Amino acid sequence: MSDLVKLTIEGREVEAPRGTTILEAAKLAGVLIPHYCYHPSLRIAGVCRMCLVEIEGWPKLAASCATTVVPGQVVHVSSKQAKAARQGVLEFLLINHPLDCPICDQAGECELQDYVFQEGRSGTRYGAYAKRFNPVEDFGPDVLYVPNRCILCTRCVRFMDHVAEESVLNVSDRGDRAHIGIDAGRTLDHAWSGNVVDLCPVGSLISKDFLHKARVWDLDRTASVCSGCTQGCNVVLETRDNAVLRVRPRPNAEVNRHFICDYGRFNYDWLNRADRIEAPLVRENGRVVPVDWDRAIERTVDVLRSAKAPWVGLVSPGASCEALEAAAKLLALGGGAGAFRVAEGEEAPLPGVPDLALRKERAPNVHGAVAAGFSRDWDRAVADARDAGLVFVLGEDLAGTQALPPGVPLIYVGTVLPESARDAAVVLPCANMAEEEGSFVNLRGLRQAYCQAKTPPGMARPAGWVLEEVLAALGAEAGVAA
């Protein structure tokens, strides 16, 4: 255990690997040392001077983000001296910081607000001086820079320099005139640049997409997985009034560290679609009739029992593992198999993080679909559908596919009803990924669960649940077609 260092932080004994900073070691001891410029996924800057701590035997306070642990060290975070230093930093940060919290998007999740509330001075000694003023700047497609709120922690600059490796941001000018600058003629349009908004500890870099949309304390937060590509970045879906309003990264050291790409960040409108199927639909006497789930499952079983083999499945790689596995089981009963297709886009890596990229394949569960036994040969499956005894569609919008053969019974499980599925024998409405619990397998074979963030519309249910119900009903009536 020679590579573990034992020290005392705030009276608590803690063991940390050699080379750990005091700030990180304190986290292990359950102590949060207030900080602004430090971020575990960025290089150390040591400039905000907020994380100063007292170390016994040291002549000066030490920046805990830039000081590594030494055996036997005794660290005080809330000693009089350390607290006074933090109070000083907060006072310095506030002298030029506008008190516009009521109109600031960051309010409620602002680290300046939090720490000032926690241990700042109650009044100002700055007096009647006018605060520094600079106009808001448009940095790029989604990012606005409000220089007045900036505390110059340089997280955004370091992210662009060392993580995105596209140095467009800088610290311009010196002294109290300093501000974040952007290279002339450039915009913040890197595929991962939206992360600077999350990294900004105050309301200085803000998202146009989220601008004045909600007060953050009104948002509900749900752990989820990004549905944008096969990377499987961990995200938080932030919802209010049953609508997803913002997607933010959820730290996962193995998948996406603290970042998500802009494509994933803004790929949430579809989760809020209003044109959803809200009730199961069955075709009776040439008419489409909404029915309850019992009747719908009964009817589905009827269709399946009377369908001859083989059955062909057209599934979406956006469906959960649970739904895809149930679908595979179902298709096997009909001696059939299925295929999926996946939309593609340009790969956009984040150079500073190994094995992190917006992947070419823009669906979350391509690898889950393959694992469940589905093939990538979409065209072949569509061709096979012509001679099939039954076509089963899961979550596929069928856009651009040639019309399904008339006369072959179609079971459609999905969130919205495309034109080409209007003739389906049964339409089973299902929840989208924000409305269900499930899991996706990412491109490295990691199966990750996501939670339900909002309620599905009407009678829509998770596809996995629907298919398990169908399977159960089929099992109850033994002797299905085979």
Add this chain to the structure above:
Amino acid sequence: MGYPHPSHPRETVLVSRYFGDAAARPYDGWVKRGGYQALEHSLGIGREKVIEEVKLSGVRGRGGAGFPAGVKWDFMPRERTRPHYLVCNADEGEPGTFKDREILRWTPHAVIEGCAIAAYAVQAEHIYIYIRGEFTEPLRVMRQAVDEAYAKGVLGDNAMGRGIRIDVTIHRGAGSYICGEETALMNSIEGKRGNPRIRPPFPAAAGLWGCPTTINNVETMAAVPHIILKGGAWYKGLALSSPKSTGTKLFSVCGNIARPGNYEVTMGFPLHDLLFDLAGGMPPGRRLKAVQPGGCSVPFITAEEAAETLLDYEGCLAKGTQLGSGGMIVYDDSADIVHQVMRLARFYAHESCAQCTQCREGTAWTTKILQRILHGEGRMEDLDLLVDLGDQMTGTTICVLSDSCAVAVGSAIAKFRPDFEAYVRSGRAVAAV
């Protein structure tokens, strides 16, 4: 000194010996005056012996921090797995200091020789001389001297005909005070913004381009040839007071003084004698009020304290100030200390690199308060506020720029509080006596 006044008999002229002697500037003239013998000698005695001599001499960094130069060289790794660099800090920007400028102007080859010896000792093949952007004449002189040194075979792939490579690059600064801080200077050479770096790692471990680097001030470099030729023990003997402060030191005396200029005296020389004997004392009819003996970044001392101060590192510390860079700013009783302090604070606020919160905001805030006091709108609480801000700005940042601002303001308030109070009360300076 030699320029603009002839040397005073009480000076110990070592590095300033040829100030004013234009014939010492070119290579031939320099060699005629004994130049490059020390380099020749160093290459003969070997690296370790050079470091040993410099350590023995006890010469301390003349840029202000006073770190023993030999110890610094000794920190350099002995095995060269990566390139080593030697940097000469000629970014003399401290208000009140102008000693390096004269060394560069009059004896450029002394600097090159000292650098070459140091480079040889620390196994550096490349020397960077970082010259302050405003130093146009020293830059021209140094460029000429470096070209000459290359032409004469002192520098280059076969330096001094010994088969070792010593290259010199002169890097011109762009006018930033903070680039005189050693790690900011390295960032500047690397083409980055001149922000001081967090230490550790120290330059000897990771300096220029992350490689082991030694950085010394111009005056230190210019002293090295003397140490090598006459021996570390001889140099160590040059001490009038503390044995920890050895050799000679150039003092740039300026401000309210009869004969401003550079004076080179042995360490431990009485401050009073320097001012009143060598530099001619106060202007007629004036009395000494205050001195900053080491540039604008060290605490003020009063006339009474100055009368007893001995000019070495320990002597200055004993009087609550520092030897610093030796830029001696003299204030007589006509000086408006409040205004002077505001000017200093404004300088620091302008030059703050903006990295650390306390410095970025604190220097500017301090300036505003001092301006308010000067405008007759100050309050008595402002003085305590200034001291409190100073406490926040001391020992809390990456480099010592904010400490320097705080120390100038804090010591002025501590020692000349009536001057500040007069402004607060009447909106006017205290009447000169």
